[in-house]
Amino acid sequence: AQSVTQPDIHITVSEGASLELRCNYSYGATPYLFWYVQSPGQGLQLLLKYFSGDTLVQGIKGFEAEFKRSQSSFNLRKPSVHWSDAAEYFCAVGSYNTNAGKSTFGDGTTLTVKP
Amino acid sequence: GAVVSQHPSWVICKSGTSVKIECRSLDFQATTMFWYRQFPKQSLMLMATSNEGSKATYEQGVEKDKFLINHASLTLSTLTVTSAHPEDSSFYICSAKDRELRVEQFFGPGTRLTVL
Numbered sequence: 001a002q003s004v005t006q007p008d009i010h011i012t013v014s015e016g017a018s019l020e021l022r023c024n025y026s027y028g029a030t031p032y033l034f035w036y037v038q039s040p041g042q043g044l045q046l047l048l049k050y051f052s053g054d055t056l057v058q059g060i061k062g063f064e065a066e067f068k069r070s071q072s073s074f075n076l077r078k079p080s081v082h083w084s085d086a087a088e089y090f091c092a093v094g095s096y097n098t099n100a101g102k103s104t105f106g107d108g109t110t111l112t113v114k115p
Numbered sequence: 116g117a118v119v120s121q122h123p124s125w126v127i128c129k130s131g132t133s134v135k136i137e138c139r140s141l142d143f144q145a146t147t148m149f150w151y152r153q154f155p156k157q158s159l160m161l162m163a164t165s166n167e168g169s170k171a172t173y174e175q176g177v178e179k180d181k182f183l184i185n186h187a188s189l190t191l192s193t194l195t196v197t198s199a200h201p202e203d204s205s206f207y208i209c210s211a212k213d214r215e216l217r218v219e220q221f222f223g224p225g226t227r228l229t230v231l
Contacts, residue, residue: 032218043121043208043224044159051218090158094218102149103220107158 002027002093006106013081014114021076021109023065023091032094033074034103035065039087047089050074061085086113118142119211121223128199129231136194136226138209144189145211149220150182153206165192189214199230 003026013019025031032051036044048059055067065076074091088110092103118141128134138148146167151159163173163184171184181203183195192211196203206227210220 034219036222041206041225041227043119044210044222046219046221049219094220102161102164103218105158110156 002031002095002104004091004093004104004106006089006091006109008109009107010110010112012112012114015083016080019076019078019081019085019111021089021091021111023074023076023106024072025074025091025093026072027093031074033065033067034092034094035059035063035074035076036090036092037061037087038090038108044090047076081111081113083113083115086111117213117221119145119209119221119223121207121209121226123226124224125227125229127229127231130200131198133195133197134199134228136196136207136209136228138192138194138211138223140190140211140213140221143211143213143215143221145192146189146214147212148186148192149210149212150184150192150194151208151210153208153225155206159208162194196228199228201230204228204230 005024034049035047038044047063048057050057050067057065088108090108091106094103120139122137148165150162162177163171165171165184165186167186173179186192208225210222
């Protein structure tokens with residue numbers, strides 16, 4: 001069974017500081033990995049995804065993530081956080097099963113940005 | 116591209132009534148749609164997987180008679196909450212998979228249901 005762990009429930013960073021959100025996954029084969037952001041009362045927006053190839057993935061809004069198979073991790077990073085980045089962030093692992101294609105989500109990390 | 120809409124965005128209803136939520140893929144064909152429920156400050160909980168033209172597959176613990184899902188076309192899936200009660204109040208989100216893409220899901224903006 002696939003699973004995702006986001007160890008940090010809540011992270012606070014100062015505006016302009018760097019950010020790293022952790023994500024660890026458990027999956028039997030090559031995973032399909034995603035990071036989503038959710039603002040209050042909104043749906044999920046895809047930040048970036050990893051399917052194969054280059055392990056450093058660039059996304060929207062200046063985010064990037066690195067897939068590390070040896071550590072079963074897919075951490076999200078941003079070099080300089082903006083106040084508008086305050087939101088809920090979800091890591092997810094997808095199934096390649098064409099009958100379902102379900103994704104499993106982590107519990108999320110709430111990001112607070114201090115002025 | 117890959118836009119998913121939900122209607123309504125919010126709804127308030129009386130206890131005992133039924134509420135229908137629509138999920139549409141606007142610019143692609145979605146062979147599979149997923150319905151999630153999200154409680155405040157929590158992650159998404161998958162309720163069911165909906166495949167066009169067939170019965171939905173419900174996750175364990177989800178009452179199929181209470182949460183009726185219909186996926187009648189490649190662009191529309193509906194979730195009907197029957198005989199709604201206050202404990203059904205939640206944020207419901209749908210997502211859709213493009214038939215050409217195997218894993219990636221595109222999410223709707225969500226529907227806030229409040230049952231009085």
